[in-house]
Amino acid sequence: MKNFSYFFKEGVMNLFTNKMVTLMTLLTVIVSLLVTGVFQVVSSNLMHISREVGNNFEFNIYIKDSVPAEQLNAVGEKIMGVAMVNDVVLKPKADTFTEFKDKVANDSLLKGLSEEENPFRDCFIVTLTNLDQADYVLGEIKLLEEVDSVSNNLETSKKLSAIEKKVKLYSIIIYVLLAILCLSIISNIINLSIFSRRKQINIMKYVGATNGFVKAPFIIEGVLVGMVGALLSSAILSYLYSLLYSNFSQVLEGVYLLPPIPVFLELLVMNAAYGILIGGLGAAVAVNKHVKV
Amino acid sequence: MLQFRNVTKVYDNTNVTALENINLEIEKGEFVFLVGHSGAGKSTLIKLITAEEKATSGEIIINDINVTKLKSKEIPFYRRTLGMVFQDFRLLENKTVIENVAFAMKVVGATNRQIRRRAPDVLGRVGLSQKAHFLPDQLSGGEQQRVAIARALANNPNLIIADEPTGNLDPDISGEIMQYLEEINRSGTTVIVATHDKDIVNRMHKRVIAVDGGSIVRDDERGGYSDDEEF
Structure with missing residues (x-):
């Protein structure tokens, strides 16, 4: 842990020395999180509506x-x-x-x-x-x-509760598939950024750096990009959702869309968790290919 | 300090036998030239020393460490006992001269205090104290190679391996680089230099090990580049 401040400094410096790559990664993270985020909002509303109709x-x-x-x-x-x-x-x-x-x-x-x-x-x-x-x-x-x-x-009630269950199941399946897809895209983008720095990795390995020492700054870099991407994409989605909610909140007689605040919170938590995961994991997967010297 | 016992290296993917049954011993404090044309097995020999490649059979003992038995986790710690100098310098372009040296120390876990004390000292040994805060591309090729030598010295290794260190340099600059390596050798560090440079080898009268076709074909105590060998 004594190296943490060094890793952090390196990670942050890397972000700024490779501005284009950082921007590209950030945009990819934001787009990925927008896609999963939209899906998350839609599916939690669908689940909410089917539950309400059931109730x-x-x-x-x-x-x-x-x-x-x-x-x-x-x-x-x-x-x-x-x-x-x-x-x-x-x-x-x-x-x-x-x-x-x-x-x-x-x-x-x-x-x-x-x-x-x-x-x-x-x-x-x-x-x-x-x-x-x-x-x-x-x-x-x-x-x-x-x-x-x-x-x-x-019988009608059974059909309704079957629909409710299906909405839930398919939501989870699609979310996981989307998550895996985004992870592979992010990992490839980060791979590009690491490829441009493979010389640096190579030098580090020759002077006796452990794999962990080489990887840590990249992972921190990925996590930071993931976090910033999560914040931005959550903000964009929350804004759009509040627009939607103020214009169209009642779906059926007595059934409303989820109120914005809990939706914002859920988005933020899920996006942050997912952004950090794809950023960090994407970087770890990508850098792994290059540390074996 | 360095021993090869019946070392053979066959590359898995191509099935090419790069080295066959190599036996070699280098004592502590020696200065050794490794000569041979491209593809003779010189590079493979160096890669086996740096643990970049694993021997197919035989044993390599360096500084009492059995390099052939190293686990990949142990390799970084082993490499810290070596200093490496390359033909293409391999400096970090975005770091200054002194940062390049400091980086090598940081990597092995040196404290900032140790770095502050040692980095200027090794730069002094290669005559670059004045250029500590220059970036690599502001230096000449010879100066960049001196930075690389300083970096190799930073962690006080007992073996320095230079792979074609003068390959990209003018003859007079090459001589200068060799002088620095010789000086380092005089202070007790073992130095192995792989090279094509006939002039240097002939001028310095050091031990010469010639590799050809994956075998050691000559090992002279005070040798030169022999005339009938076309490397």
Whole structure:
């Protein structure tokens, strides 16, 4: 570690003595991070939206006619007590009846029916914290003695949660592929810069420098470029995202884009981690080819 | 201090036998010329000494270190016991004369204090104290080679290997470079010079080892370039 200040100084000096190469590497890092960053923002929003849609997905729980109106609140509490139930809203049969009558307006069939002859049942509208587990949760609810039946939209919910999972999986796969692609591009660019300094590396090796001693300044140089690239690309993306967000934030009824601040933070953390990784690793991979003298 | 025992080097990729069954002994404090035409095996011999290449068979012992058995991790530490001088000087263009010397010391872990004391001293030994803060391209070829010699001396090696050190220099400058090497030799450092330069070899009357076709064909205690050899 006593050499750290020397390595750091060399790394920084190299940045400035090879300005064109530094600029080229920096631009490549920025472009790479913009690509992965855009993808990251899009995929975290997609995940967020599919999660939101899932969380808003409603199941109807129909209650037996034999259950008196006074007990409905208690039944609601019971349903709420089932694991992974997010929210329970009572829809009394009187409301359903009125709605229905309004819809079909003057249908003669319903004209004669009074409140007492209401053909509908009391119903609870339930949303889940985890759509994935709908099968299990609805099964648990069905076990309650007051429950008559549950809505048969389970299949739709399964499709939705499958989409949510796929979005997540493909996001990760594409992100990793992009990351590997960028790493190889960066490594090649750094390789160019190191190639122009192979004489220096050669001399260092002849006077007895260890591989670590030769590599350290290059790695520091790569990490610095990665960090600067991460900051700049995060700033650019954050600016663009806040523009997007201020003009278009509501995707669907009740579903919004992720708010800018958490997106900025996530971008910064991911870009910084990734920028440092590709800068440092890219330099290490590239310099490795030249230290074997 | 330097021993080759039945050393053979065959290059893997081309299957060319560069050196065959070399036996050689150089004592501490000797000054040795290594002569031979291009492709004779001179360069390979030097590369084996600097551990740039590994012998196919046989043993090389230098300063009690078995060079043939060095792990790649140990090579840098071994090289610190050698001083290398090349035909093309190999100075860092973006560093001044004294920085070039300091760099060689920094690499082996010298402290700034040690560097401040030693670097001007070795520059003095090659007569370049006045030009310490010049960049290499502000110097003549002879001066650049003197910087390279100073750098080779910086870590106080007990063996200096010069590979065609006068190859790029005028005859009178070449003589000057050889004088510096001879002076270094006089202070006890072993010096091996690989060269084509007939005049120098003949003038200095040092031990001459001639290599041809991968074998040592001549080893004279106080030799010259023989007339029937066309190198």
